[in-house]
Amino acid sequence: MMATVAVTPTGLKKVCSQCNLFELCLPLGIGDSDMLRLDELVAVQRRIKRQQPLYRSGDPFEAVYAVRTGSFKSDILLEDGREQVTGFHMTGDILGLDGISTGLHSCNAIALEDSEVCVISYTKLEELARVIEGLQHQFHKVMSSEIVSDRGMMMLLGSMHANERLAAFLLDLSQRFTARGFSPTEFHLRMTREEIGSYLGLKLETVSRAFSHFQKEGLISVQQKHIRILDSGRLKKMIQHQASVC
């Protein structure tokens, strides 16, 4: 399942400097001259087939990954066979940061569709971060953002009702699609109801009911995995009384 990218005559494909995602990814805020050094860092790409793992819990940690195409879920498998989904990841997201702490990955990263990632050697990343100030800071920002969004998730799981959770989930997706240049109001879910439920701390039936309820209320239109947001204002109001977004 592993494949390096085609190389140019000079030896290495220019990865980051030609990537149209870089505003969402690590290179943000890095000067042109330093960008070439990033290209060196991100020399390898890897293709992952749908349902296949990018890494598994317990795997030795050697690299972080930037999603180039496709999408992933992170999950933790429970002993009784159930899973807890801890995150969904789309293009530009950085995966694998959990592994730094122990040197082992602490969750599974599974492709939700055929996907491609940039492999970023962690050792080299640390080296380069010591030289390129902007990279260091951007890397810290990426980790910090993950902490902030995990905190938001804790709030959702700790204090929101089923409908509010799904509203927050849809708005979060919408916002992330927007940041990537896609429609804020119309998109395809890459995950099942069960995976959404696991992520939101709900059962799949409850997720399905909440979808139906939203549709009945004219908030969204649902056709299986195809979602259209009809009234984002009211969706926002559902969760506004809950949280002052941080």
Add this chain to the structure above:
Amino acid sequence: MMATVAVTPTGLKKVCSQCNLFELCLPLGIGDSDMLRLDELVAVQRRIKRQQPLYRSGDPFEAVYAVRTGSFKSDILLEDGREQVTGFHMTGDILGLDGISTGLHSCNAIALEDSEVCVISYTKLEELARVIEGLQHQFHKVMSSEIVSDRGMMMLLGSMHANERLAAFLLDLSQRFTARGFSPTEFHLRMTREEIGSYLGLKLETVSRAFSHFQKEGLISVQQKHIRILDSGRLKKMIQHQASVC
């Protein structure tokens, strides 16, 4: 509420190199020679009275903080007046990492008792991390650990029952007290039932009931905030079927 530490004749008190917490804190894995440079970084300490904020949501982010004595909670205040506690922090813990991502703190840090923190200028920390490899790596590990433990919290909130949540909470506290040289089986809670409930996604009555239930079962002994763990084995079993700890 701000106070610098008494300075020695040479100008700066040696902070990290004489701190008995350093194994839990940033200096871990740093050579003696570099330690002196850390002392420079951590030149300022600050005292926070019980119930007072170390920082508030929206405050500009300038420093991270290491808890030297006392303890804190992190919380997010909801518009309707309720709060969601997102973490409890004890000696050696690093606070404020959430601020890196936006340049503003995204939650409140409130002292649970009269406390003292080391103020670590973030700018200087980044500078020093570019020079001291061990510090860079340790800092990354601290952030990564926070991500991992937040994921654990998401799992708790997403898939555990009230009793299981409290068991996990008590075992986590026990483990953290142990790491700090205190008794694993006997300790004082610094937070109220309501704060525990907010943290665990439960109401205070439910927390109280769970405590009573555990006592009736002979798992622990409770007298207000004084806890004694009597059967940690059975407490562990309560949550083992849930999660393969990562």
Add this chain to the structure above:
DNA sequence: CGTATCCTTGATTCGCTTCAACATTAGTGG
């Protein structure tokens, strides 16, 4: 000593889960 805060416990209510049946879609092989 009196008051506010925190904690405990009981009775009732409500929201989500569970169980179950069925519908729809996707995937597979003849």
Add this chain to the structure above:
DNA sequence: CCACTAATGTTGAAGCGAATCAAGGATACG
């Protein structure tokens, strides 16, 4: 290409666990 099967999604009815409502008790504090 169609028939068949597995996977996924929807909906209803019943059960259960935590929230809510309510009252009283313990403890800390001025």
